[in-house]
Amino acid sequence: MPPEKRSRRDATLESIVEGKKMEAYVEHKAKEMRACWICGDVAYKCKAMKSIGGRWICIDCLRQLKEAFDTLEQWEAELEMEKEMRKKLDESLRI
Numbered sequence: 001m002p003p004e005k006r007s008r009r010d011a012t013l014e015s016i017v018e019g020k021k022m023e024a025y026v027e028h029k030a031k032e033m034r035a036c037w038i039c040g041d042v043a044y045k046c047k048a049m050k051s052i053g054g055r056w057i058c059i060d061c062l063r064q065l066k067e068a069f070d071t072l073e074q075w076e077a078e079l080e081m082e083k084e085m086r087k088k089l090d091e092s093l094r095i
């Protein structure tokens, strides 16, 4: 085989091998990739995420969830008051 043709074949082979390496790398990275269940943010291992019930949730969403939990009591009290008010209003309208 003339050397020119051979080197071209080698180059083709090399590019195929490089392509396969890239594929393997992407596949490997995909396994490490996590998508946040709430915001859908896709992140690699570098972003803080927690697995809750088999689903990943990122730190930003967890902070928002915590805030929601922290104010849950107050929220429930407000809802209860609203319900009470509506009931009183209904009663007063019936009379």
Ligand SMILES: [Zn+2]
Binding pocket: 036, 037, 038, 039, 040, 041, 057, 058, 059, 060, 061, 062
């Ligand atoms: Zn999130």
